Amino acid sequence: xxxxxxxxxxxxxGFALFVVVPLAWLVYLSLxxxxxxxxxxxxxxxDGYRETFQDPLFRTVLWNxxxxxLGMVPLNIALALALALMLDRSFRxxxxxxxxxxxxxxxxxxxxxxVWRFILQGEQQGVLNQGLSLVGMEGPNWLVEPGWAMGSxxxxxxxxxxxxxxxxxxxxxxxxxxxxxxxxxxxxxTPWKAFRHVKVxxxxxxxxxxxxxxxxxxxxxxxxxxxxxxxGPANSTNVLVSYVFFRAFRTFDIGxxxxxxxxxxxxxxVLTVLQWRARRKLVYLES
Amino acid sequence: MTAPRNWPSTSGAPVWPSIVSPRxxxxxxxxRHRWLAAAxxxxxxxxxxxxxxxxxxxxxxxxxxxxGEEEGADLRFAVFIANEAxxxxxxxxxxDYARERPGATVTxxxxxxxEYLTKVLLQTAGGNAPDLALLLERNAANFxxxxxxxxxxxxxxxxxxxxxxxxxxxxxEPWQHEEGLYGVPFSTSPFxxxxxxxxxxxxxVPTPRELFEDGRxxxxxxxxxxxxxxxxxxQGTYAFVNTDGTLYDQQPHLSLEQIIRAYGGxxxxxxxxxxxxxxxxxxxxxLYHGMxxxxxxxxxxxxxxxxxAGQAAMTLGQLSRLSQLEDADFAWDVVPLPEGPVxxxxxxxxxxxxxxxxxxxxxxxxYLRFMTNEENTALLxxxxxxxxxxxxxxxxxxxxxxxxxxxxxEDVVVTxxxxxxxxxxxxxxxxIRAQMVSAFDELWTEDADVAEVLATTCEAVQPLLTP
Numbered sequence: 001x002x003x004x005x006x007x008x009x010x011x012x013x014g015f016a017l018f019v020v021v022p023l024a025w026l027v028y029l030s031l032x033x034x035x036x037x038x039x040x041x042x043x044x045x046x047d048g049y050r051e052t053f054q055d056p057l058f059r060t061v062l063w064n065x066x067x068x069x070l071g072m073v074p075l076n077i078a079l080a081l082a083l084a085l086m087l088d089r090s091f092r093x094x095x096x097x098x099x100x101x102x103x104x105x106x107x108x109x110x111x112x113x114x115v116w117r118f119i120l121q122g123e124q125q126g127v128l129n130q131g132l133s134l135v136g137m138e139g140p141n142w143l144v145e146p147g148w149a150m151g152s153x154x155x156x157x158x159x160x161x162x163x164x165x166x167x168x169x170x171x172x173x174x175x176x177x178x179x180x181x182x183x184x185x186x187x188x189x190t191p192w193k194a195f196r197h198v199k200v201x202x203x204x205x206x207x208x209x210x211x212x213x214x215x216x217x218x219x220x221x222x223x224x225x226x227x228x229x230x231x232g233p234a235n236s237t238n239v240l241v242s243y244v245f246f247r248a249f250r251t252f253d254i255g256x257x258x259x260x261x262x263x264x265x266x267x268x269x270v271l272t273v274l275q276w277r278a279r280r281k282l283v284y285l286e287s
Numbered sequence: 288m289t290a291p292r293n294w295p296s297t298s299g300a301p302v303w304p305s306i307v308s309p310r311x312x313x314x315x316x317x318x319r320h321r322w323l324a325a326a327x328x329x330x331x332x333x334x335x336x337x338x339x340x341x342x343x344x345x346x347x348x349x350x351x352x353x354x355g356e357e358e359g360a361d362l363r364f365a366v367f368i369a370n371e372a373x374x375x376x377x378x379x380x381x382x383d384y385a386r387e388r389p390g391a392t393v394t395x396x397x398x399x400x401x402e403y404l405t406k407v408l409l410q411t412a413g414g415n416a417p418d419l420a421l422l423l424e425r426n427a428a429n430f431x432x433x434x435x436x437x438x439x440x441x442x443x444x445x446x447x448x449x450x451x452x453x454x455x456x457x458x459x460e461p462w463q464h465e466e467g468l469y470g471v472p473f474s475t476s477p478f479x480x481x482x483x484x485x486x487x488x489x490x491x492v493p494t495p496r497e498l499f500e501d502g503r504x505x506x507x508x509x510x511x512x513x514x515x516x517x518x519x520x521x522q523g524t525y526a527f528v529n530t531d532g533t534l535y536d537q538q539p540h541l542s543l544e545q546i547i548r549a550y551g552g553x554x555x556x557x558x559x560x561x562x563x564x565x566x567x568x569x570x571x572x573x574l575y576h577g578m579x580x581x582x583x584x585x586x587x588x589x590x591x592x593x594x595x596a597g598q599a600a601m602t603l604g605q606l607s608r609l610s611q612l613e614d615a616d617f618a619w620d621v622v623p624l625p626e627g628p629v630x631x632x633x634x635x636x637x638x639x640x641x642x643x644x645x646x647x648x649x650x651x652x653x654y655l656r657f658m659t660n661e662e663n664t665a666l667l668x669x670x671x672x673x674x675x676x677x678x679x680x681x682x683x684x685x686x687x688x689x690x691x692x693x694x695x696x697e698d699v700v701v702t703x704x705x706x707x708x709x710x711x712x713x714x715x716x717x718x719i720r721a722q723m724v725s726a727f728d729e730l731w732t733e734d735a736d737v738a739e740v741l742a743t744t745c746e747a748v749q750p751l752l753t754p
Contacts, residue, residue, distance in 0.1 A: 036408045039434075120589075146728070233728040252404075
């Protein structure tokens, strides 16, 4: 047993040094009004949190984060599942499509954001609007109109991340024994019933994994927002993570940013625990 | 039949295969020493990290001793300049200083503009502050209020040879506070209009210079010119683009303050009252709004247009921007800012040299005095417009600027430089700017009520101006 702990020691030491210690430091900073410019960190305790919760921009940012996560996660998973189901069958060119849908995952996030920003330009500058005008439609100014901006960011992120979820679900689909599906067909199940009552339950562990990863990932999206809209227009795409950045490195308000970072941590932890608990109800194959 | 010991148990808990070796006890003994070594290494590493920070803080205090020291110090000077030729000029001045003060070395550290402030502040927070830095005038008040900058007034005010009164009052304004002086102008650059001559001649439209020489160069005629030019431009090219394309997302002042001042207004008064909702500012911004949405001649939000790439006919710029046009494949020219109802109102953007309180203050102040004296200012003036009257008016300045010939320099830098006023200043500048960008998003729509949006903006901004 001792050797087991010995093997774990380097990882634990790293975890302590790079996760636990900074986290403790973060909690401390969040109770101060540390500003990088003044260099002073006066302890203000809970007053800081009160100030944060009363800040109207904080509420906007919280709402935006909820909209982004609730918009991105179901869309991502539904699309990944649909693609996985389609690519499970054998047909010519299947490998090409698998690679094509996975390729965005492998591209640099910065390059992806910048190219999409270029494509989504308004008026007739952007390729998307030019394409739409060919079929007689007039595209909006995607990244400038408040409603469309958030939608564009969600769509861009979904397209980027769907590949890896698709791959995980595809792998899970392929572990479903064909005898089970044949048995269902013999019993008279329609394709929809086979999907709903056979495939989905057997996919449940993979679906849970994908949901947890995608949800936590959605709370960390920053580069896309910074590069495509900078949090605008009118703070409509400003989410918690980007707000941390603006507070920390534009106004150098480290105390405030620490509070936000801690809030993100708590939200992520709570969501993960909730999803983990849900597995008992929804996932049948956990032993 | 019993399952072998190492098979997965039915309870689901993993079973580690036990390390069985012929040496048995000896192996574990060996591993224990390795564990101890690893733990010691970890502790040593941590101690090392903490230790070095302590040492840096201990080394940071200001220099002791009186004046007239022969020994120089090692100084670090943070700059956001990356251009090789420009750095050569700076290093030349550092070398001259080293000759005067044996043992003194000044190292210029070039930090990219986007992360410049963050890096300087983080270095300061870590006890490793640079001794000197370049700072934009808009950040000066904030840094000064937070105690980051050292007061150089005592060293410079009484130095007759230095000649502090050679600086016009307006140029020192961003750096002064009560009786103190917290920085010295390094580059005082008036704004002017740059234009793509080829686009005008190809369209058969009079150029801004023709209007200027005729005495008809004002914002109304600029708008008219843009509206006349726009239909003749190829798809995707605009008659006017805002300064560096930063109007919508980043720096509204750099593109709007010039028009507002020409109409007799300003973003906020020196006393800290937001005056964006005053009729003058409203009129000025309405004009620009019309250019975007009625005439379609100014670049709207969400569209990427770059003047050096030939995608726009006119823009606002400063002397430093002209280096981007060195490789331009079109003919370009410059004219001063257009007039407004109150006449010519010139605005400058500024960078200054500051001494950081966390560094070697005395030695740094001495270098500041050297670098910004008349002789070296003349050297720096090749790239950075001087604030010093004597240098600004000198024929040498007119002759030695690579980017413009003497006549143009006179038009767009020397003459405006005499009466130019600084951009809006406030300690909470960054927060105000962020609020303005956010509030202005309502403004940049086709059917926006300009006066109403500006009133809302003032409501949002006023508390930040007068905390």
